[in-house]
Every structure is written in structure tokens, then in C-alpha cells.
Amino acid sequence: MSNEIKHHLTDELLMAYSAGTLPEAFNLMVATHLSLCDTCRAQAESYDALGGCMLQDAPDMVDLADDALDATLALIAGGAAPDLPASPSCDVLPAPLRDYVGGGVSDIKWKPVGMGVKQAILPTSAGASARLLFIPAGAAMPDHGHKGMELTMVLQGAFSDEIDRFARGDIEIADEDLEHMPVADISADCICLAVTDAPLKFNSLIPKLVQPFLRI
């Protein structure tokens, strides 16, 4: 499934996902990409392993309360928290997105933003925002001015710009220096996940990245 993905997450984002320092919207983007991309998933697991080694060899340890083990066994006796019901499968939205949409692609609550383009803001914490975008086949993406860092990942269809063509699973990483005019392929309506740290504050959580596409 992931063999055709050409545009991946950066090491910096994968490490930050593993360290748990990204805002929720970016975690959602990473989790969605990892659902489609085995290459990045293996990388993310390596970064988790790094965290495990740090935990194992941490110089400091803090003693627990004297009754901590008994208290924990009591918690265990109380039973596990019930698992959340798994959302039904969907060919367009991987599981992490289905959790935020509350269902599959037909459950997305689109709001028109003009020229046939629609969007749906997803509920994430402050610091960064996430939304789904619907661009009709052959149409140009609206100007969404990159004020901070913006990641756009294709879920259905494809779009092209001056950089390359982006299809399902591909991520375009843009910052304010990128000027481009993405256009959806004529063959299918394009659905993307877009996350940005721009609107709320200047980049306190996301390291500004070198644009990987410039290195190709």
C-alpha cells in the first residue's frame, strides 16, 4: 500500500511525534501518515526505541510511595478501562481521522468556502489546527497563505504544483517561503488533510523545517 508514497514526514517531525512534543493537530497528521506509510512507521518505532533506552538508563529515579505497589494492584483489580468502539472502516480516512470525524468520509460535515471548495475543521487543541479540504476535480486550491508551517496530505485524488504531483499518502511541507498553486487532478475530486501552526501563535512548538522538497 505504501510503496507509491514519495513525499514523507521529516526525521524531525517523526522524532517530535515520538517524544510527544507536537501539538495535537500535528500528532493527528503524523498518525494518519503512519497509518498509510510503513517506511515512516518503522522510523517512528525506532524513535520510540530511543525513548525506551532513555527511560531504561535515566540517571535519576524517584521512589514511589510505600504502598504504591499495593495501590497499583488495587487499580488492576478494578479492571481495565473499556476500549473505545472501533469506527467502521473507510477507504479514504485511516483510523485516527475516523476518530476525529466520528465516522467515514460520508460523515464529514463540509462547509463551502467558495468555488466548489469545502472544508471541515477538526476539533484539536490550541497551538495548531487541522482541517479536511475538498477540492473538486480540476480546480485550484484556495490560497491558504502559509504563515507558519503547513503540512498537507492527500487522502483521495491527487494535486500537482510547481514542486511535484502529490497522491494518496504524500505530504507536502510548506512554510511562508513557498509560493505555489496546487491544482487537483482532473480525474477525481481531491480530499486532503491540512494542519498548520500559523493562526494561533508564532511557532513555539514546531521547529521550522528545512523544506525537504528543495533537496530532491
Place this chain on the structure above:
Amino acid sequence: MFAEVEPVETCGAAEAAQQVMRKRKTTVRKGNAAVNREDDGCKPQGEWVAHVLRIRSAQDKTAFAELFRHFAPRVKAFLIKSGSTPSQAEECTQEVMATLWHKAHLFDPSRASVATWVYTIARNRRIDLLRKERRPEPEELTWGPEAEPDQADIVSLQQETAHLREALKALPEAQRELIEKAYFGDLSHREIAAQTGLPLGTIKSRIRLALDRLRHAMK
């Protein structure tokens, strides 16, 4: 481990990392002797694997108590370093350790060491506790009904992790410290720069250098 994620590039390390995650266990297996036999010099890794399997198959409270004594003080320290108060950290550590018991059936020794698994549980709980946020996780991989990891995969993953651990110990102090801050301090690179007074470029290049060394050590 730690292959560069560059478009259209495959190298040995990337393939090795993918091999590690080739399979995913769905049921309890028997006969994990090989895990313990193979991890010379890093015995605890294998020992802890056997502990988790004993919790899973026999609800073994002695195994749990030993695991608790080893990991709980580390998890508590991790949570305090990341900004929890000691009482929050105490409560949260107990929850993390209880989760370990309840999710023992999900532990896959061909995909993660026990320390890695504990780390991910503690990290997710920290995000929940300190930020009151959900932590989106990738979709579970499905490998069909009878996919079970074989012993070779378990051994190689546990060995790789032991190598990584040694490589990390061998890093120059300045590099190791930065990685530790990134993981344990709940800090972005930018925030580390602000805290240490080092330029952001220096932080990034030291982290990159550290990762390059780790990659090199893993070959």
C-alpha cells in the same frame, strides 16, 4: 533503525527496520527461551520480555512486582522531569503500571522492547495528564488471522534495541543531553534553544549528529 526518510531511497538500515516490523503477533505464543539466551550483556531486556509474557499468560503477580520495582521509579522520574508535580506523577505512574498489566496481551516483543513499550504508555499518559489532549495513534496493522512473529524476529529486535542502548550510552555527553531534553523535558528544539541559550542551529546540528552516530552504530 534510523534510516533516513528520503524519498526514493532505500538502504540496508531501512530494510532492517522494516524487517523488524514485518509481522505482528495476535496471539499468545509458547517457548520464548531464545529471547533470554541471546541478549548477552543486556540481560534485563530479555528478562523483562519473559516477565510480561508471564503476566499475560498466568497473571503472575511476582513478575509484575519485579517489573514494577524496576520501571515505576523511572516512569515517575520521567513524569516529574516533564513537568508533573510529584503527587500527579505518583498517581500517573500507578496508572501506567496498571495499564501495563491490562495491555500485556498487546505487547509484541518482535516490535518493541519492554522499555520501549513502557515508554510509549508513559508518554501517552503524560500528554493526557499535562495537556489534556488526545494522542492520535496510527491504525493497527493487520496481518491476517494467524500471523505470529517468529523467534528470529523477536531476538533480532531485542538485540537491535540492546545495540541502540549501548550506542546511546557511548554518545558524547552534550549530544546525549540534548536528546534527553527532547524526550524527557517535553521541549521542542526551539524551547531547548531558549532554555540552554544555544542557537537553534546548534541544537539541530547536535541532534542530527547524535542521530547520525546512532545510525552508524546500528549498521
